[in-house]
Amino acid sequence: MMQTHENRYGVLLMNLGSPVSTAVPDVRRYLKEFLMDKRVIDYPYLLRALLVKGIIVPFRAPKSAEAYKTIWWKEGSPLIVLTEQLQQQLQQRLPVPVEVAMRYGDPHPAAAFDRLLERIPDIEEVILLPLYPHYAMSSYETAVEYAREIYQKKKYPFRLRVIPPYYDEDWYIAALAESIRPFLQEPFDQLLFSYHGVPERHIRKGDITGSHCLQQPDCCTTSSPAHRYCYRHQVYRTTALVARRLQLPADRYSLSFQSRLGREEWLKPYTAQRLAELPGEGVKRLLVVCPAFVSDCLETLEEIAEQGRHIFMEAGGKSFTMIPCLNTRPEWVAALAEQVSAKSGEIIQGE
Missing domain, CATH: 3.40.50.1400 (Rossmann fold)
Known part of the structure; x- marks a missing residue:
């Protein structure tokens, strides 16, 4: 895809994440990463570790694994599959690359940033679109701050712009x-x-x-x-x-x-x-x-x-x-594409 000055940017969709399978060890690994997040359980580290690793995860992982089995698709985790389908639908409407990252598990934000750089070596801006309409410390905030942390740590050459919560848009x-x-x-x-x-x-x-x-x-x-x-x-x-x-x-x-x-x-x-x-x-x-x-x-x-x-x-x-979530409904995909296009040249929030 030939890039012009106007479209030397990419889009990163960011969602929560999922275990890689319904096996108890994979669910346990996912729950540990999720629940040890200080913005999810905001207790001091030692107390959080005691609760999560010593009490919650050992008790919850087998039950959660059984729950995941009831909704798992042959393609994998519904959340991952649907987010990737949204990426594909959005990609068809935009002249720039669209990648996916998860707050917990894979794809990791660093891998997504790297793929955008590979696709556009002289990329100027990445628009981060959190798939959370509302601001919460344990969802929108943790996703955005984690992506910013990775961005700053690896000193990427492009600007990072974040689309704010859109709960009333x-x-x-x-x-x-x-x-x-x-x-x-x-x-x-x-x-x-x-x-x-x-x-x-x-x-x-x-x-x-x-x-x-x-x-x-x-x-x-x-x-x-x-x-x-x-x-x-x-x-x-x-x-x-x-x-x-x-x-x-x-x-x-x-x-x-x-x-x-x-x-x-x-x-x-x-x-x-x-x-x-x-x-x-x-x-x-x-x-x-x-x-x-x-x-x-x-x-x-x-x-x-x-x-x-x-x-x-x-x-x-x-x-x-x-009622199903928005998933890949055409009006949702069209709305996201329009918003990304409109925001591509704006300063939305500081890095």
Whole structure:
């Protein structure tokens, strides 16, 4: 591919990552890397190591391996496969190379940076597109900071630009809403927006004002500089914008948080608890969407589509439908391509 001055840049899609197989040793290795991240379990190192290596991983790895087996595709991990498919779809729409990196496991960011350099030796800029719409310390922040750490350590010659969280951007809201719309054509009682949970401690820790998040009444709807880094505010905002676009009345949708780990207080309400309660409140036909993820993965395919469905139906539900993530929907791919093209010459965030 011949490169001009205008397109001497590349794109790096960055997602969470996955074990390389469903074998217990591979799942154990992945969980150790994931849970030892100081932005995921933000305890002092020795306490974190004791919890992760001595308690959580030995107990969790065999169970997680069994869970992965229920959703594993013949091509491999759904998250990896879907991210690579997104890369291929995006590559068809852009005149520049697109690579993939994972925060945990492979492909490693250094390998992705190196491939971009091989494809364009005089590359001037790499646009990092985190596949996380919302800012959270344990998702968006850790991915971006890890990529920057690798970038600075290896002293790459190109600029690194980062696309900020897009939780309220029209192009994201439109793509998400349109992925949901077809499912609203059949009778349903409620649409549940289930977001990945985080500890309440993370929300307070990320509050740059030190006095707003989870400390003020209606903190998520009262304007504050803290919202720039507040996951809770951002998921509430996404939910409201999508509901408005789909013209959903307030009693036809709700919000909850899944994937709780440990016994401390996480963001509420908890998805599993709500799934058990909703049938008793008259919600018999439920739709569930998971906007914190753009690619289907263990947390959507197993935790929601399998475990969540079982909880809801056992509690008296009549129908349960999990709406797929954006994955490689054409409007999503087109929106990403347009955003990357528009941002290629801009300073988005400093290195």
